[in-house]
Amino acid sequence: MKAIYLDAFSGISGNMLLGAFLQAGVPEGYLRQELAKLPLAGEFELSCTPVTKQGIRAAYVDVRLMPETAHGEAQEAQAHAHAHVHRTLADIEALLSEAPLSEAVKEKARVVFRLLAEAEGKVHGKPAAEVAFHEVGAVDSIVDIVGTAICLDYLGIEQVLASRLNVGSGYVRCAHGIMPVPAPAVAELLMGWPTYAFGAEEELTTPTGAAVVRAFAQHAAALPEDFAVRAIGYGAGSRDLPLPNVLRLYVGEREGAAAEETPLLLSTNIDDMSPEVYGYLFDRLFAAGALDVWVTPIYMKKNRPAQQLTVLVRPAQRSACTEIIFRETTSIGLRVTPLAERIACDRRTASVETRYGAVRVKVASWQGKIATTSPEYEDCRRLAEAQDVPLKEVYDEARRALAFRLGGA
Numbered sequence: 001m002k003a004i005y006l007d008a009f010s011g012i013s014g015n016m017l018l019g020a021f022l023q024a025g026v027p028e029g030y031l032r033q034e035l036a037k038l039p040l041a042g043e044f045e046l047s048c049t050p051v052t053k054q055g056i057r058a059a060y061v062d063v064r065l066m067p068e069t070a071h072g073e074a075q076e077a078q079a080h081a082h083a084h085v086h087r088t089l090a091d092i093e094a095l096l097s098e099a100p101l102s103e104a105v106k107e108k109a110r111v112v113f114r115l116l117a118e119a120e121g122k123v124h125g126k127p128a129a130e131v132a133f134h135e136v137g138a139v140d141s142i143v144d145i146v147g148t149a150i151c152l153d154y155l156g157i158e159q160v161l162a163s164r165l166n167v168g169s170g171y172v173r174c175a176h177g178i179m180p181v182p183a184p185a186v187a188e189l190l191m192g193w194p195t196y197a198f199g200a201e202e203e204l205t206t207p208t209g210a211a212v213v214r215a216f217a218q219h220a221a222a223l224p225e226d227f228a229v230r231a232i233g234y235g236a237g238s239r240d241l242p243l244p245n246v247l248r249l250y251v252g253e254r255e256g257a258a259a260e261e262t263p264l265l266l267s268t269n270i271d272d273m274s275p276e277v278y279g280y281l282f283d284r285l286f287a288a289g290a291l292d293v294w295v296t297p298i299y300m301k302k303n304r305p306a307q308q309l310t311v312l313v314r315p316a317q318r319s320a321c322t323e324i325i326f327r328e329t330t331s332i333g334l335r336v337t338p339l340a341e342r343i344a345c346d347r348r349t350a351s352v353e354t355r356y357g358a359v360r361v362k363v364a365s366w367q368g369k370i371a372t373t374s375p376e377y378e379d380c381r382r383l384a385e386a387q388d389v390p391l392k393e394v395y396d397e398a399r400r401a402l403a404f405r406l407g408g409a
Contacts, residue, residue: 002349003159004152005223006213007248011166011204014144016235017212019059020249021151022048024233034150035143037099042066044139051236054244058234061147063140089117089129092142101146102378107287108149108216111320115211119188144208152216155251156349156360158289159316161224162217164194165210170201186210194219199243218316228253253348263291263339264313266321268331269298271306278307281328288324289317312339345371352401356383359398373402 004024006012022028028048035046047062087095092113096106117128124131152160167182167190181203182190189210223229229252237245278295285293292312300306309329313321318336325331345364352359360376375398384391 001158001254002156003254005250006162008165012209013206014208015061016247018061018147019235020233020247023059024231024251026151039098056244058236058246060236063143103283104287105149105153109146111215112145112211119185123184160216161220165205167195168202168204169197172203189214200241226255263342265337266311267335273330284324288320354397361402
């Protein structure tokens with residue numbers, strides 16, 4: 001299982017996450033290419049620079065507000081206006097829907113934004129839909145959240161683990177005035193998550209960082225023994241502190257992770273929903289981390305034809321998938337059934353070069369032998385569309401390239 005471990009000994013923020021991902025192997029060019037798909041033309045510029053924090057070499061990512069085409073007072077006023085754009089949750093979801101990003105990336109970003117909206121709404125006594133985001137809706141936070149989703153998708157991460165979070169201490173100035181650390185939204189997001197304060201009277205964990213952890217991570221007090229580390233990245237924060245102001249991110253494989261988690265079956269019977277909804281529903285559930293989704297024709301009371309929707313999930317994805325089912329279907333209740341056992345092949349993701357471009361290929365093996373390979377659909381579709389060639393040709397090229405790489409014909 002491809003996994004990451006977030007060692008947040010100096011807190012966690014959106015730009016720290018992006019910097020750590022870049023240093024751990026996500027190509028900067030790829031991140032820029034995908035972020036350029038956001039309908040935010042002219043509103044930001046991404047800066048990625050190497051820095052040193054207390055002797056640790058790290059990557060610092062800064063989202064600079066634009067435009068810089070104006071001059072003098074007009075430039076300052078325009079930049080100030082950009083910094084105070086208040087986007088609602090609906091605005092952000094519309095922005096994501098418009099962007100030609102993969103559905104997996106969009107859904108990951110939506111989950112984070114919804115959690116932020118719910119936390120802000122609870123703090124301010126408003127429904128999530130009515131929250132006018134300040135820090136969260138600003139361009140830099142949108143870039144941080146969508147960028148994190150892009151990086152998770154690029155690396156094929158199946159599990160996110162995180163340490164206790166160092167939240168810092170003291171006070172922070174925000175849109176509503178001076179607030180104690182952790183800020184109210186951060187405190188709300190981290191209810192039940194182990195936290196502590198050490199090293200600086202500063203806000204070390206931001207709402208964006210807290211929401212990413214709450215959306216995707218499971219707590220692990222230390223790096224698990226079965227975690228085989230493949231890469232380590234350090235993402236820098238903006239401050240210079242007595243402790244290294246960096247987030248350490250481990251990328252690797254977990255050999256025993258599947259045995260530790262008991263998968264769950266979420267199921268519900270639906271007899272009053274248009275069949276057109278199911279394709280969209282499937283896309284959203286898979287994007288949220290569902291292991292499998294299917295429908296089975298059934299008959300309910302009075303011999304009424306219906307569908308039984310079943311979703312196979314890990315415990316960490318239960319909440320996100322449950323929310324999607326209730327939001328997108330007519331279901332008003334779910335059955336949750338733990339599986340006694342699930343046998344699965346070991347899976348890896350390999351990147352191969354074809355004449356059409358780079359394609360990620362999922363490689364499944366059983367007892368040390370390759371069982372099957374599957375080129376990544378989104379990569380193949382993107383290349384087929386860009387170069388106007390049949391999708392099946394890109395698939396075939398990717399399989400041939402992998403066979404050659406593995407020593408086959």
